[in-house]
Amino acid sequence: MTAPPAPGAQLRHGRVSLALSFFVQGAVFALLVTRIPAIQDRYGISDGLLPAFLAAVPVLAGVGSVATEHLVKLTRPSQVLRWAQPVVCLALLATGAVGSMAQVAVALAVFGLSVGVLDASMNMLGVSLQRSYGRSIMLGFHAAYSLGGIVGASLAWVGAHWYLSLAVLYGPVVAVLVPLALIASRWFVDRSPGGGERTPETCEAGHTATTAPVAMKLLLPLCLVMAFAYIGDSTVSNWSAKYLQDVLGSSEQLATVPYNVYMVTTLLGRAVGDLGVRRFGAAAVVRAGTVVATGGFAVVAVAPGAWTGMAGFTLLGLGLCVIVPQTFAAAGRLAWEKYGPGASDSAIARLNIFNYVGFLIGSPLVGALGDVWSYRGAMLVPMALVLVTLVYARSFGSPEDGYGDDHERPRTADVGRGSNGL
Template identity: 85%
Template sequence: MTAPLVPGAQLRHGRVSLALSFFVQGAVFALLVTRIPAIQQRYGISDGLLPAFLAAVPVLAGVGSLVTEHLVKRVRPSRVLRGVQPVVCLALLAVGSAGGLAQVAVALAVFGLLVGALDASMNMLGVSLQRAYGRSIMLGFHAAYSLGGIVGASLAWVGAHWQLSLEVLYGPVVAVLVPLALVVGRWFVDRDPGGAQGGPAVTGEAKTPPVVMKLLLPLCLVMAFAYIGDSTVSNWSAKYLQDVLGSSEQLATVPYNVYMVTTLLGRSVGDLGVRRFGAVAVVRTGTVVAAVGFAVVAVAPGAWAGMAGFTLLGLGLCVIVPQTFAAAGRQAGEKLGPEASDMAIARLNIFSYVGFLVGSPLVGALGDAWSYRGAMLVPMALVLVTLVYARSFGSSSARYGDGHERPRTADVGRGSNGL
């Protein structure tokens, strides 16, 4: 099968293939993080050593993202993504089938390092495709990631329910996802560094202006604070519902599932909101909804009220991260040139791991020293900082929506298939 020759068709194929890539990554990551207890038990990782293992993954992911920032000066993001995603899937299988503690440590290290490159390159392609479409489509890619996370968590639940070994759980999944990643990789479409269909394949490092950190700092803070909020839900929702709000153990597993579903729903319709009202209005609304969600959780009199708060959190937080990537790519492209967009996204991506690393221990320390109800107010306050920087999400040329949508332009060149 050959790739389409019509530019419009090429963009559509690129959009679908990238959405599938986001889906694959969501499923793989969920399969890893939801089976941490089984991984710990299989390899005899002590409770004292487990935090070091868990922290190493986002730290190495940050390194991988930083390396990708420099790599894309010479290699297309589509080629980076096409190369690393199958290896990330295989690294998941290695985590489940390693022979001992040293081997699983190496597998987790490879997983973390390449996940950073994968996350950065996926979002680079998403931003460049959004620029080509001339309208908001970034939230749709992250909706695909959320859907993959739901599927991966569901498969992990099946594995736990039927007491499947990690090899039996991961093996068939990886056998499906690796060929899928290889196939969709042929259809990736990214910005042509030469600015035209026949331009050069790579950009020389000397031609690429450095990314000014001062330009990105507000968005980096927003990204870190959003992930502090997200990690609070993923790491503390079950414990909070059971220990603070007195729910049953079974009911305590529900909030994160609800959070994932509402994240999917919010991202599925979020692009329509951006097109209609603009990115600034959507980010402000999401920030307020997320803050209200944290407030409801903090004062909830019982489990069901707490679940309502976590539902609001999913609806609010879900729009912030995709729009932060889009804003960073747009600002760097407008002020420093199109080549700087990819590097800005890689730099910004590092702060997602910073937020993930800080969030869980921050809430835990505050909960132990003060109270878990009070601890929920801290990520609420941090998320509200987004309102201060809301104007960073818009510009005069980025007004998506009815009556002011930009004309669609095909400002991407050849895909990774060579067209």
């Protein structure tokens, strides 16, 4: 068996352009979620009504993901992504610039729907491009998302520090990101029914022939892994500051640090994660990430003080960061192998829904358990859920060497396969 040839210029350009798309999405999403208190104050949204506003976004994002499964039967995922991303950016601007509560509700609804379309189509392109490359590159795309999240959160901090209005904060950012996204989209690379690069010509000639139904039974283990990973992620994003301050007795300033550390370690873990997948296989990397994340939750639950708690959140970032990208990659591979090329897009659209399921469940679950039990005990629940990933780790690997393209590779180059059958 021989390694695949080096990717051509079109694939390399496609990789860079898609990474830019992931970066833009990370920045935009961070700019929204980190300024929720400011949005609430601007439009007079009550504490009782705010959860309904926040829950509507992931619910509608799930609807958008379902719609994407059908959209890509009519056109290429790259076209769906190309026009969904500007809509997301403009919806962010509208969220900070409209004049009433009803109008911001519409803006958030548009944001939610378009985010679902964007997330699904973006990961479809990532998985197909990874297959064309013949080696793991999916974690790198999600590293770009994490970098965008750090940049977006930093811009949000600048806006809060200088008391900028939401419109003043969002306006210049959107003015830069929309042209950037549209220019980058010119180099997106789809995949053809025959397995090569899917150009507009090959897609028009027969993209509908690549579509195929996917049984949810095949995807169920990965759907659970996705949901549990996002329960863990939402626990950190929603409760780390409160946990450090109220349970571990940190200062208000120190309580803001864990999530920033979590984001940085997520970026670092994803930046090097593809190398681990190429060397050890996806199943081994996911197992290792699961063990590290479980250990992070355990450290947080028993931490005697704030600094130990921050060490636990650091471990969480290093562990959780590899699971979601590899879950998308594994779903695309399983559907491709069982149903054919087009089934990969359908599988990813369905799997993406459980991203939002985990996001919806995680925060209220930990909050409810913290109120009726204790917040230390509440940390053990997402820990146990993430640990379940070990049961399903075989879904990330396959003993066969063949990749489904016109060539084969050494096992260490496999994407979504563990060595020695892991």
